[in-house]
Amino acid sequence: MSSRWRQGLVAVPSIGVSMLPKLACPACWPAYAGLLTSIGLGFLISVKYLLPLTAAFLVLALAAMLIRAKNRRGYGPFVLAIFAANGVLLGKFVWDSRLAVYGAIGLLVIASLWNTWPRRERATDAATPSDCRSGKIQELL
Numbered sequence: 001m002s003s004r005w006r007q008g009l010v011a012v013p014s015i016g017v018s019m020l021p022k023l024a025c026p027a028c029w030p031a032y033a034g035l036l037t038s039i040g041l042g043f044l045i046s047v048k049y050l051l052p053l054t055a056a057f058l059v060l061a062l063a064a065m066l067i068r069a070k071n072r073r074g075y076g077p078f079v080l081a082i083f084a085a086n087g088v089l090l091g092k093f094v095w096d097s098r099l100a101v102y103g104a105i106g107l108l109v110i111a112s113l114w115n116t117w118p119r120r121e122r123a124t125d126a127a128t129p130s131d132c133r134s135g136k137i138q139e140l141l
Helices: 003-019 026-038 047-066 076-093 098-116 123-127 134-140
Strands: none
Touching: 047 076, 047 098, 076 098
16 A cells, blocks of 8 residues: 555544534534435435434434443433433424424433433441441451
8 A cells, every 4th residue: 555545544534533523513414415415325314214313323322321220320311211212203203393302302311411410429328438347347446
């Protein structure tokens, strides 16, 4: 492989990273849609492919909330996220209701924040050092 090609391949990740902030910009979405259409990927915008893609990303979000749920906040946020994911799918593809979709997305964000919110330590946990052993305490008394 020539050095010119290697230099070009080294630049590819930096181009991808430079575009990451622009993916969140709604004004840039038409440009990305035009780019995808020009390279033949415009079919991804149709409902036939949008439903499975949306469902796959929602399942990915639910799986992320389920991982170690017992150690974080329990299964409450996960259950709320299941209702929110169903609301997104029903609101977008069955009812065609923006209010339902945005409300469900809001619930999904609330469930995610609830899942990541740090737990308070219990008073008994904070008062007792974790390295205390009853044998050492008995020896000291």
